[in-house]
Structure formats: C-alpha cells, structure tokens
Amino acid sequence: MVPLSILPASIPSPPVEWQIPISIPIGQWLPFLGTGTVISIHAYALCILVGIVIAIWLTEVRLRKRGVEPWAIIDVVIWAVPLGIIGARVWHVLTHPTDFFYPGADPWAVIRIWDGGGAIFGSIVFGTLGVWIGSRIAGLRFLTVVDAIAPGLLLAQAFGRIGNWFNHEIFGLPTTLPWGLEIESSNPAFPIGLPEGTLFHPTFLYEMIWNVIGAGLLLFLGSRLHLQWGKVFALYLIWYGIGRAWLEAIRLDPSEILLGLRINDWGAILAIALGLGIWIVQSIRHTGREASPYLPGREWRAKTSAVDSEDTYSDADFAPTTAK
Numbered sequence: 001m002v003p004l005s006i007l008p009a010s011i012p013s014p015p016v017e018w019q020i021p022i023s024i025p026i027g028q029w030l031p032f033l034g035t036g037t038v039i040s041i042h043a044y045a046l047c048i049l050v051g052i053v054i055a056i057w058l059t060e061v062r063l064r065k066r067g068v069e070p071w072a073i074i075d076v077v078i079w080a081v082p083l084g085i086i087g088a089r090v091w092h093v094l095t096h097p098t099d100f101f102y103p104g105a106d107p108w109a110v111i112r113i114w115d116g117g118g119a120i121f122g123s124i125v126f127g128t129l130g131v132w133i134g135s136r137i138a139g140l141r142f143l144t145v146v147d148a149i150a151p152g153l154l155l156a157q158a159f160g161r162i163g164n165w166f167n168h169e170i171f172g173l174p175t176t177l178p179w180g181l182e183i184e185s186s187n188p189a190f191p192i193g194l195p196e197g198t199l200f201h202p203t204f205l206y207e208m209i210w211n212v213i214g215a216g217l218l219l220f221l222g223s224r225l226h227l228q229w230g231k232v233f234a235l236y237l238i239w240y241g242i243g244r245a246w247l248e249a250i251r252l253d254p255s256e257i258l259l260g261l262r263i264n265d266w267g268a269i270l271a272i273a274l275g276l277g278i279w280i281v282q283s284i285r286h287t288g289r290e291a292s293p294y295l296p297g298r299e300w301r302a303k304t305s306a307v308d309s310e311d312t313y314s315d316a317d318f319a320p321t322t323a324k
Contacts (some may be wrong), residue, residue, distance in 0.1 A: 010199050011181045013168045014043075044116075044163030051159030052081060055152030062148040066293040068140065069300040076134030076145055080127045087126020088118035095119065095256050095263040116167070120157060120244075121267035139298025143230035143282075144290060150236035151218040157240075158211040164204040172201030172250035179205075189253055203247050210243040228290045229282040237275030244268040 060073050093100050093110055096117070100110050131149065135142045164170040169189065171181050180199025183190055191198075217239065222232045245268040248255075255262040261269075292299055 009178060011179055011202055011205070013182050013184070014166050042163075043166040044160075047163035047166070048156075048160050051156030054159065055149065055156040058152035058155065059145075059148045062151075063140075063145070063293065066144065066148070067300075068293050072138045072140065072300075073145075073148075075138040076131055076140070079134040079137075080130035083130035083133075084123040084127030085113065085118070087122035087124075087129075088120065089113045089122070090126070091119035091122020091267075092117040096254070097256070119264070119267075120160075121264060121271070124271070136295075139295050139300075141290065141293055141295060143233070144228070144293040147222070147228060147230060147232035150232045151215045151222070153236065154211040154215040154218065154240065158208045158215070161204040161208045161211075165202075170204040170207075170251065170253060172203040172206075172247075172252060174198050175201050177201075181205075191252060200252070201250055203251050207243060207247055210247075211240070214239040214243070226289065229286040230278050231282055234275040234278035234282070237271045237278070241268040241271030241275065245272070 056073060056077055060071060063073055064070060089111070099117075128146065131145055132142050135145045161170070168183060168187055171183055171189070174180075174191075174194065176199065179202060181202040183198075183200055185194075185196045214236070218232055218235055221227060221235065227235070245265060248262050248265045248268065251262075255264060257263075258266060294300060
C-alpha cells in the first residue's frame with residue numbers, strides 16, 4: 001500500500017502561460033496568403049492532433065493484420081476526421097443554445113470552434129458517418145473498419161482530455177482527496193461561494209484512465225475472442241457510455257438538462273443502448289468470422305515477385321462463413 005505521506009497534496013493546473021498558442025507564420029512560406037498570415041495552435045489542439053495520429057497508427061496496424069492494403073485507412077481518415085470535428089461543434093452548439101443564440105449574438109461564433117467548444121458524442125456520430133463514406137470509397141467493410149478504429153479512438157479521446165487539463169476545465173465536485181485538482185477562483189466555472197483553494201475531482205483524469213483501460217480491454221478481448229462484425233465497436237460504445245454516465249454525475253461545467261439529466265448523460269445512455277443492440281443483433285446474424293475485410297469484388301491482392309503454382313483460389317475461399 002502506498003503511504004499517504006508520499007501522495008501528492010493536489011494536482012496543480014498548468015500555468016496560464018502554457019495556454020498561449022504556438023504561432024506558425026505560414027505567410028512567410030505561402031506569400032499568396034499574405035506575409036503576415038499566422039496560424040495559432042493551442043495546447044488543446046496539439047493534444048487532439050497527437051491523439052488522432054496515435055489512433056490512425058493503431059488502426060493501420062490492426063487493418064494490415066486483416067490483410068488490408070497499406071495505408072488504405074487514409075481514404076477513411078480524410079472523411080472521418082473533418083466530419084468528426086464538425087459533429088463535435090454541432091453537438092456542442094445544439095446542447096449549449098444560450099451561449100450562441102441570444103439578442104445581439106455574433107452568428108459567426110457558431111462556427112468558431114477554435115474559440116473552444118466541442119463534444120465527443122457529436123464527433124462519434126458524424127465521425128462514424130465519415131468512416132462509412134470512406135470505407136465505401138476504399139472498398140472496405142464498414143464494420144471491419146469501425147472494429148479496427150475502436151481501441152485507437154479511446155486512446156485519442158484520452159489524449160484529448162489532457163487538453164482539458166491545459167484549459168483548466170472539465171472538473172467535478174469539490175473533494176478533499178489527495179489528487180484533488182487546483183482551480184483558480186477566477187475561473188468562470190469556479191462555483192460561487194466556495195473558498196479559494198478548494199480542490200475538485202479531476203474528471204478529465206478519471207476519463208483518461210477509463211479510456212486507456214478500455215483500449216487495452218478492447219484489444220485483449222478482440223484478439224482473445226476473435227470479435228468481428230462490429231462487436232469491438234459495440235464494446236467501445238458500451239464501455240465509453242458507462243464511464244461517461246457516471247462522470248457526468250459529478251461534473252460541474254454548465255449543461256442543458258433534459259428530463260432531469262444532463263444532455264451528455266442521455267448521450268451516454270444512447271451509446272450503451274446502441275452498443276448492446278449492435279452486439280445482440282450481430283451475435284444473432286453472424287456466428288462465424290468475416291470472409292474478408294473488403295466488400296465483394298473490391299479485394300486487394302499484394303503484388304509478389306512470383307506466383308506459387310501450387311496455390312489455387314476459388315470464390316469459395318472468400319465466401320462468408322455463415323449463411324445467416
């Protein structure tokens with residue numbers, strides 16, 4: 001057991017200076033944009049970018065093991081990532097209407113995602129649509145791709161939560177636990193009436209840990225049980241939904257309330273229900289393994305320098321293993 005004396009007294013929030021964005025003078029290299037054009041990248045955005053890169057890499061590794069053409073995932077990413085970002089903003093705006101729709105509000109604030117404001121459930125919905133579009137273009141089975149993506153998606157979400165720490169946001173109820181999070185009283189989300197120095201549950205950290213454990217669990221169960229036909233993605237929805245449901249119960253950031261629950265609580269419930277539905281339906285429909293990660297007629301064959309004349313192939317080699 002770890003002695004309490006060596007545990008941290010609290011978790012400090014990063015210095016405000018760390019929130020200053022990194023400025024990239026792209027105008028120097030692309031004069032047609034204007035020599036003074038600068039792109040600013042915030043720490044939160046960097047965390048998201050790192051998470052996306054890790055998710056792409058892990059998905060690529062998993063798809064190659066299924067015999068998919070190297071880097072076919074790029075055809076999926078170019079649709080899934082932009083739509084995921086759009087979805088994250090749409091969900092945030094629709095679930096925080098009073099922040100964007102009021103007399104005198106700037107209508108362009110709705111699209112300024114760089115000012116902050118994105119929701120994971122929106123990115124899941126729109127990002128999944130992007131995966132479906134990209135999979136069709138690449139000739140891949142949609143369920144094969146979402147199964148490959150699921151563990152990496154949890155890791156990407158974990159890295160994104162590090163960005164919440166940089167932004168001094170996504171914290172929970174007050175706590176006296178040694179890992180309580182330090183939040184400055186000037187923070188707009190700091191509850192009125194609480195004294196300076198109050199510590200809060202680091203819900204961003206709890207979700208990070210939950211997601212990393214979940215990624216490992218999905219990799220283990222997917223390999224051990226040979227899960228296919230969307231079942232890994234189903235487990236992702238169930239795991240993330242359960243974690244998000246209890247975390248929403250202790251979060252303090254403002255949220256619209258519907259029938260007594262925060263909007264994201266309903267999102268978590270829907271994720272769990274959808275995951276269970278996918279698992280049950282696919283368990284009934286498919287009792288064998290996927291014949292190929294590709295759609296019929298779209299299979300990829302790796303080029304080889306020679307052909308073994310003893311190898312013979314027929315349509316039966318790529319036929320589904322079940323008739324259900």
